[in-house]
Structures are given as C-alpha cells and as structure tokens.
Amino acid sequence: MKKTRPVNLELSTIALPVMGVASILHRISAVIIWVAAAFFLFGLYISFSSADGFQQMQSLLAENFVVQFFTWGFMTAMGYYIAGGIKHLIQEAGYCEELDSGRSIARVAIGVGVVLSVLFGVWIWA
Numbered sequence: 001m002k003k004t005r006p007v008n009l010e011l012s013t014i015a016l017p018v019m020g021v022a023s024i025l026h027r028i029s030a031v032i033i034w035v036a037a038a039f040f041l042f043g044l045y046i047s048f049s050s051a052d053g054f055q056q057m058q059s060l061l062a063e064n065f066v067v068q069f070f071t072w073g074f075m076t077a078m079g080y081y082i083a084g085g086i087k088h089l090i091q092e093a094g095y096c097e098e099l100d101s102g103r104s105i106a107r108v109a110i111g112v113g114v115v116l117s118v119l120f121g122v123w124i125w126a
Contacts, residue, residue: 022106025113026084032077040074072117072124079116083109 047057
C-alpha cells in the first residue's frame with residue numbers, strides 16, 4: 001500500500017505550540033538540575049569538611065563569574081521546574097485542561113520562569 005500523504009522533514013518550518021515549548025523546557029530544566037546536583041553535592045561536601053573549606057566555597061561563589069553563572073543557571077532551572085510542576089499540579093486537579101486555558105497557563109509558567117531567572121540574576125550579581 002502506497003502512502004501519498006505529504007511528509008515535512010524540514011523541522012524549522014514546524015511551529016510548536018506554547019504547551020509543547022513549556023513541556024520541553026520543563027524536561028530540559030530537570031536534566032540541568034540533575035547534572036548540576038552532582039557539582040553542588042561536591043561543593044556541599046567541601047564546605048562541610050572544615051571551616052577552611054567553607055571559606056573556600058564562599059569566596060568561590062562571591063568572586064568567580066563561572067561559578068556564579070553556573071549557580072544562576074541551576075537556580076533558573078529550579079525556578080522554572082517548580083513553576084512547571086505547579087502548572088502540572090493545577091492541570092492534574094482538572095483546571096486549565098482546555099486548549100485556550102492550557103495555552104494561558106503554559107504562558108504563565110514560562111513568564112514566571114523568566115521573572116524568577118531575572119530575580120535570581122539580580123540576587124547573585126547585585
């Protein structure tokens with residue numbers, strides 16, 4: 001049986017709905033959290049090992065831009081992950097399951113993630 005339906009393999013022409021973007025961002029933030037957790041656990045181990053280790057970690061977080069950027073990225077991912085999780089909980093409770101309200105709550109979750117990202121940046125670098 002020959003299928004004559006059109007096949008679009010050009011991914012740049014496919015427009016993903018905002019709900020799909022929110023879902024993919026939620027998954028990406030989870031991966032970032034898991035990868036960053038290994039580094040933060042190591043830093044936690046060093047800071048708990050002695051007072052000198054704590055001072056080393058404190059100065060590293062205060063003076064090293066790469067560590068600050070990494071921390072900002074982790075906190076941004078955590079903030080969006082929590083916002084996306086709350087979105088999922090609201091939808092699991094039976095609210096915002098229709099198309100229009102689903103779009104709205106996905107936009108709200110992404111907006112909250114952006115706002116939290118800016119606030120975390122101000123907190124770290126100000």
